[in-house]
Amino acid sequence: MYIKNPMEIEDKSMDIIDEVMGDTYFSKEEIIIAKRMIHTTGDFEYRKIIDFKEDFIKNAIETIKEGTTIFTDTKMAYMGINKPALEKANCRLKCFIDDERVFKMSKELNTTRSACSVDLAVSEGIDVFVVGNAPTALFRILELYKEGKVNPKFIVGVPVGFVGAAESKEYLREFSIPQISTVGNKGGSNVAASIINALLYMTVGR
Template sequence: MYIKKPMEIENKSMDIIEDVMGDTNFSPEEKIVVKRMIHTTGDFDYRNIVEFKGDFLNNAISAIKSGGTIYTDTKMAYSGINKTALSKTGCELKYFIDDERAKKFSKELGTTRSACAVDLAVSEGIDMFVIGNAPTALFRILELVDAGKVDPKFVIGVPVGFVGAKESREELRKYNIPSISTVGTKGGSNVAASIVNALLYMVVGR
């Protein structure tokens, strides 16, 4: 016999995660987000590597309640975000990685499409960022902050990998931007999407 009902499976999973996590330094709300990250990855190490800055949860929840556009750096993150929950907010979701302008600028400037896609997002007034794949996208956001071109309402910064990922997240944590990031090499588009979903469920429920 095995559990067949989706919510029953999820609830059982969350109970298991809760038992393993035990006492933490996270607030109850932060713990909900971390549990969602663990649930998505099956990796309990996330309870040790997640860092919140700038009153991330309150600012991110307030931003989502106020509506606007959330930018994601990949189609994978875009696909992983719960559209039913998103539709209950005043927010929409965009990515520009396949935009022909990003491809064109990337060739002209000798940088990644991910970095150029951030410029496109900022040019459209987007100020909520979900980065799960490209360190160059996260670095570019911070460059635009330094240039006074964007003041992010929040940044989810969990790009995965071995080249620039750790460093981009360390740089993010130097800023007084409402953010969530991971320490080390772990992260990814699925992790980024799980964080957004946790926020959405806090705002609109399941």
């Protein structure tokens, strides 16, 4: 026999994760987000590599409450974000990775579509960024910030991988922007989505 009730499964999962959180120093709110990242990956190590900066949660929730537009770098993160919760919060989600303008720009500049999709987002006035995959997207956001072209309300910076991902997140942590990131290689679109979902549930409930 196995548990078949979805909310029962989730509640029990969260209880199991709770048991290992004793060696962390997160705030009560931070722990909610950390737990959802662990829930998504099955990886307890996340509790040791998550970094919150500049009142991330407070700023993120305030921004969400205003009904913001959120950029994501991948369709997987886009897909993973809970749409009923997003609607309830009166927020919108944008992913430009398949936008024709992005394809064109990427060829012209010989850079990633992820980076180009950031340019397009900024040109449309978006100032909330969720990066789960592409270091080049995160680097591009920070370049545009330094050039004074965007002032991010908050950044979820959890690119994954072995080329530039760790460095892009280290670079992000140099900036006084409300942010969450991970130290090292780990991250991903699923992790990015779990963070936004945790914030949405904290704001509008489940």
